[in-house]
Amino acid sequence: MKKYLFALLGLVYISVANATGLYGVANVNVTSDTANAAKNMAMTEARRQIITDVLGQYSDRGTLLPALQATDDAKLMGLIATTAIDGEQTSDTTYSANISMTLDLDAARQWLVENEIQNWLPNAADKNYFVVTVNLKDVIADWAELNKIARDEKIDFQTRGINGATVTLDVPVTQRGAFTIAVREGGWHFANMDTGLRIWK
DSSP states (O other), X not given: OHHHHHHHHHTSOOOOOOOXXXXXXXXXXXXXXXXXXXHHHHHHHHHXXXXXXXXXXXXXXXXXXXXXHHSOHHHXXXXXXXXXXEEEEEOXXXXXXXXXXXEOHHHHHHHHHHTTOOBOOOOTTOOSEEEEEEEOSSHHHHHHHHHHHHHHXXXXXXXXXEETTEEEEEEEGGGHHHHHHHHHHTXXXXXXXXXXXXXXX
């Protein structure tokens, strides 16, 4: 069945799509010998948590997690574009805060490629598409139904990647409303995910 799905998807042009906000927040509370040491540990902990949470939405977690464990903190710092701290509290030995970070899209994509991690990060150069993650329960039937919905609504989606029973699509931004309504009326569930969409039966 999976081979048949791959054959179907192989007929569809695979492309990359819009940039997205690779943004995450971590709530940290760390105790160490000094407040400064606790803060440094908290920043490292937040960075790893946010990178894991954010990139986990756009890559194969099975290979992502071991690669993150094998990558040193200095290298991971290069994946962060911006950092903000809110609700910071310190004592002599503890540090707590809400830490938010935004990943650098190009650096994150390069790191994923270097570590041979399958991913479907959007292309920053093309803002005409949004990403849809499709979880197929009945692989062949669900895929055929989704294609019919797209044909009926004249939605020209493109296939970005395949990971087991999960397919990632690029759908034109201008057709997001029509696509969402059509899949909902077809009995699909959906949830907004960052600037993308997740759908499932």
